[in-house]
Amino acid sequence: MTLLDAPAFDAARDHRRRVILTSSAIAFVVLFIAAWLVSGRPVDWPWNWWTHFRGRMVASQFLTAVEHNDMQKAYGIWIHNPDWQQHPEQKNSYPFDRFQQDWSSTSSANEYGVIRSHRIVAARRSGNVLLMGILINGLQSHALFLDYDPQTKTLGFSPVELYLGP
16 A cells, blocks of 8 residues: 555544544533532533532522521531530530520520521632531521631631622
8 A cells, every 4th residue: 555545434433433523512511510410500610610510509408407497417517527415525616605606596695596598608718728608587687607628628718708698
């Protein structure tokens, strides 16, 4: 075979290659958009979407436990230790008694009263943490701002407030 003897053009092979490349590109775009939607449509880089997804999920689990008045479970989610009662020697900067004062439906220190519903309306990555703006009981005027630390997987009160719009 010489240099000028080219193999015959295979139309079926060319069509198959084009279909595989096109369908792969479409599948990639669909998966990319699905990942963006599942992570809560963050305005952030794609490598931070897992933090958005995980932070929203943890905050939602925490607030659902508070809504059901299950303070032991909620505290375990807050400090990322579901077996916190088994380790009484561990000192925490946010003790359970103070946690109950802040979150219990019967506490006078609870600013929201009985928490019946929640909705995460904003989430932004700032430094090492994910800041979240949450509307409690549909109140538009007084939002709750929590932060989620992806390294320790704990929740905390955010010193920064996000702009939630007019």
